[in-house]
Amino acid sequence: MRVKQIADALDISVDTVRYYTRIGLLVPNRSHNGYKYYRPADVTRLRFILSARSLGFSVNDIKEILVTSPQTNAPCPTVRRLIEKRLKETEQRYQDMHELRERMRLATSEWQNKPDQPPTADTICHLIEGFTALKS
Amino acid sequence: MRVKQIADALDISVDTVRYYTRIGLLVPNRSHNGYKYYRPADVTRLRFILSARSLGFSVNDIKEILVTSPQTNAPCPTVRRLIEKRLKETEQRYQDMHELRERMRLATSEWQNKPDQPPTADTICHLIEGFTALKS
DNA sequence: ATAAACCTGTGAGCCGCTCACAGGTCAACA
DNA sequence: TGTTGACCTGTGAGCGGCTCACAGGTTTAT
Numbered sequence: 001m002r003v004k005q006i007a008d009a010l011d012i013s014v015d016t017v018r019y020y021t022r023i024g025l026l027v028p029n030r031s032h033n034g035y036k037y038y039r040p041a042d043v044t045r046l047r048f049i050l051s052a053r054s055l056g057f058s059v060n061d062i063k064e065i066l067v068t069s070p071q072t073n074a075p076c077p078t079v080r081r082l083i084e085k086r087l088k089e090t091e092q093r094y095q096d097m098h099e100l101r102e103r104m105r106l107a108t109s110e111w112q113n114k115p116d117q118p119p120t121a122d123t124i125c126h127l128i129e130g131f132t133a134l135k136s
Numbered sequence: 137m138r139v140k141q142i143a144d145a146l147d148i149s150v151d152t153v154r155y156y157t158r159i160g161l162l163v164p165n166r167s168h169n170g171y172k173y174y175r176p177a178d179v180t181r182l183r184f185i186l187s188a189r190s191l192g193f194s195v196n197d198i199k200e201i202l203v204t205s206p207q208t209n210a211p212c213p214t215v216r217r218l219i220e221k222r223l224k225e226t227e228q229r230y231q232d233m234h235e236l237r238e239r240m241r242l243a244t245s246e247w248q249n250k251p252d253q254p255p256t257a258d259t260i261c262h263l264i265e266g267f268t269a270l271k272s
Numbered sequence: 273a274t275a276a277a278c279c280t281g282t283g284a285g286c287c288g289c290t291c292a293c294a295g296g297t298c299a300a301c302a
Numbered sequence: 303t304g305t306t307g308a309c310c311t312g313t314g315a316g317c318g319g320c321t322c323a324c325a326g327g328t329t330t331a332t
Binding site: 044047051052054056069073075076079080083087100103116118124125126127128129131134 | 184223240247265
């Protein structure tokens with residue numbers, strides 16, 4: 001299979017396939033004309049990569065899993081260790097997004113009662129600089 | 137003030153100040169030795185930038201606000217328009233993080249009852265590939 | 273004078289793609 | 303046989319928002 005075929009088969013962009021190939025997650029054959037050819041094993045591998053990505057693993061995590069896999073004969077401990085780490089990060093980012101959303105909502109509702117104003121010597125936009133939740 | 141002084145005063149890294157300067161958000165004076173010197177107006181400006189960042193504006197948004205500000209004599213409409221857009225994105229990302237977190241939690245709890253297994257011909261890590269929520 | 277501490281600007285690197293672009297391949301038609 | 307045109311290819315660069323590495327300049331203490 002060439003890049004477009006494998007990309008279409010797994011419903012992702014050719015650029016993503018090429019990216020994974022570039023960083024060494026996929027290692028296709030090269031033909032005489034320089035084109036890359038992907039075998040069924042590469043499809044399995046790519047499917048695995050996509051599953052792992054959707055579970056929050058980074059591409060470096062995946063690289064680590066794929067590298068240690070044939071060595072230790074069981075990538076599972078690595079997988080368990082890594083998802084623990086990524087889950088903590090995800091929860092932190094979830095929390096951050098939550099707080100940001102609250103701040104933004106509060107700002108927009110507060111701004112509804114405030115008029116537009118031109119900048120002054122020490123204020124660029126009184127909406128932003130005067131937003132109360134910034135003083136916390 | 138030189139870069140370290142302004143950075144310390146607003147409790148951010150020199151690299152961040154330099155980054156904002158590099159992209160044109162800050163325009164300090166240059167002295168004979170090539171050092172950049174920041175005036176009080178730059179401190180006001182930087183304080184504004186940080187406030188806007190903490191409200192979810194991108195640096196490009198801020199650039200737009202700062203550029204249109206002296207032209208139209210009131211950046212507020214721009215600010216109102218932009219935060220609307222960023223709030224929608226934030227809510228989307230919040231939702232995405234929520235779903236990812238749920239998926240990861242479900243995976244880890246499901247994996248507690250599963251043993252480690254070596255890879256097979258068509259499976260790299262049965263934990264990941266066999267995770268039920270992937271099939272949705 | 274000199275040594276050490278500190279500070280400077282510039283360039284490159286990070287992640288995970290996405291886009292731009294010049295050129296190659298291949299089937300259909302003249 | 304030539305040629306048009308659609309499609310496909312690989313490579314390099316770009317995105318945001320910083321962060322890091324590094325070579326060299328400045329300041330302070332001796």
